[in-house]
Amino acid sequence: MKFDHCPKCGEKLVPKQIGDEGNVPYCKNCERPFFPFSYPCVICLCISEDDEVLLIKQSYGIIRYVCVAGYIKAGEGAEECAKREIAEETGLEMLGARFLYSKYYEKHDNLMLAFACRVRKAETRLSGEVSEAAWFTRDEAENALFPGAYGIDMLHEVTRLEKEGLLGI
Ligand SMILES: [Zn+2]
Structure with missing residues (x-):
């Protein structure tokens, strides 16, 4: 499961560099990443x-x-x-x-x-x-x-x- 939009507020997610993880979909509103998962x-x-x-x-x-x-x-x-x-x-x-x-x-x-x-x-x-x-x-x-x-x-x-x-x- 990969998120394009924030599952909490619906904002479009943007890639953000997070530590060793590389670019992770990130919600600027909620100030948190939404990692893809299975x-x-x-x-x-x-x-x-x-x-x-x-x-x-x-x-x-x-x-x-x-x-x-x-x-x-x-x-x-x-x-x-x-x-x-x-x-x-x-x-x-x-x-x-x-x-x-x-x-x-x-x-x-x-x-x-x-x-x-x-x-x-x-x-x-x-x-x-x-x-x-x-x-x-x-x-x-x-x-x-x-x-x-x-x-x-x-x-x-x-x-x-x-x-x-x-x-x-
Ligand atoms: Zn959000």
Whole structure:
């Protein structure tokens, strides 16, 4: 997201040299820069305490299983967002989160923050956005996800971290 006009007062932004950042769009009225950014969101690989993976199907017509994901709200931390999205979409409680990596997703101009999330296994309570939720072994989960999905990468990263004793959740 790049601003041409000030999102606060509507003034046309002008380039201003700011430290090492180079020219940054600047509002003379508000006396502040508006740095370009990508919308941050979380993608959560939900794993139960007995190592099952929870995947969901979204209500709007997607046929394969996906990971819980959502946009970070203004003023919210990424782990907080993960906990909220998991609770909202599945009704489950997140016990801990481990940041895996971030990736830029050009299609929606998103900064994706990937987390492995330990969740307490219980009866799911799905939101209107979710049509189905199911538990899988790691191998089953890999097959249930879209080929090339972030979730598959995340499964591999979790396995790698575990082998090195670094997962920590
Ligand atoms: Zn302004």
